[in-house]
Amino acid sequence: MSRVPSRLRSAGAVLAWAGLAAALGCAAAAAAAGAGYRLDLWHYRTGFAILRWSVYIGIGAGVAAVAGIVMALAARSHKHAALGLAGALVALAIVIPPWNLQTTAALVPRIHDITTDTEDPPQFVALREVRERSPNGAVYRGEKIATLQRAAYPDIRPALLELAPDNAFERALETARRMGWDVAAAEPAEGRIEATATTFWFRFKDDVVIRITPHGAGSRLDIRSMSRLGRSDLGANAKRIRAFLAELQSP
Numbered sequence: 213m214s215r216v217p218s219r220l221r222s223a224g225a226v227l228a229w230a231g232l233a234a235a236l237g238c239a240a241a242a243a244a245a246g247a248g249y250r251l252d253l254w255h256y257r258t259g260f261a262i263l264r265w266s267v268y269i270g271i272g273a274g275v276a277a278v279a280g281i282v283m284a285l286a287a288r289s290h291k292h293a294a295l296g297l298a299g300a301l302v303a304l305a306i307v308i309p310p311w312n313l314q315t316t317a318a319l320v321p322r323i324h325d326i327t328t329d330t331e332d333p334p335q336f337v338a339l340r341e342v343r344e345r346s347p348n349g350a351v352y353r354g355e356k357i358a359t360l361q362r363a364a365y366p367d368i369r370p371a372l373l374e375l376a377p378d379n380a381f382e383r384a385l386e387t388a389r390r391m392g393w394d395v396a397a398a399e400p401a402e403g404r405i406e407a408t409a410t411t412f413w414f415r416f417k418d419d420v421v422i423r424i425t426p427h428g429a430g431s432r433l434d435i436r437s438m439s440r441l442g443r444s445d446l447g448a449n450a451k452r453i454r455a456f457l458a459e460l461q462s463p
Contacts, residue, residue, distance in 0.1 A: 217287045224283030228292045231277025232299030238270040238306050246414040256414060256441060267310045274303030316446050321360040324348055326449040327436035328370045330358035334423035334436045338397035338406045343419060346440035365450045371433040371457050377403055380424050380431040387460045393420060409452060416441055418449060433460070
């Protein structure tokens with residue numbers, strides 16, 4: 213009878229340690245996926261492949277860790293159960309963000325250029341050259357993209373402000389800076405602001421252009437956010453525009 217708990221304890225210890233070690237290794241690989249791209253060690257697609265495999269292996273690590281917890285608890289080895297729990301939590305931390313992104317990718321259209329004015333989108337001027345060198349270019353792709361955007365993001369519309377254009381410009385510029393964007397151009401006479409937003413993990417660059425025009429006694433603000441890389445932005449540009457407009461119009 214005493215051999216069963218002993219075997220359970222040994223098996224639980226092995227699985228708990230293996231799950232934790234594998235989960236930590238996957239966490240390091242996931243972190244390296246973006247860091248390697250930022251340091252120009254590999255293409256961003258290679259980084260995505262590393263991230264994807266870290267998730268696959270992370271799932272296996274989580275399963276091993278949970279099995280280790282069950283066996284360790286059965287053998288009353290609380291130390292190894294705690295190790296298994298740590299491994300399972302690390303695995304969850306690796307798996308959940310990419311899982312959420314994958315879920316989002318299935319729900320949003322494969323576009324990367326979002327604007328509040330699909331008929332006459334704001335144009336890049338200061339950032340046009342850098343955009344033309346990027347894979348996604350600077351040209352708006354027309355009605356096909358506009359139709360997909362309107363279906364997926366019907367709330368992305370111009371902001372009508374009860375502010376004179378000059379005041380609206382200053383407020384928009386201040387908001388862009390609060391958002392942490394790198395402002396490339398601010399032209400009050402043209403009502404144009406251009407900036408670059410940088411994503412957290414891979415440090416991808418997405419460019420933003422804001423256009424402010426008179427509208428009745430106030431002003432109209434249009435904004436366009438466009439990724440430099442990737443066919444799908446996973447909803448990031450629409451999310452950025454929503455956040456900017458909410459911040460702009462907050463009391």
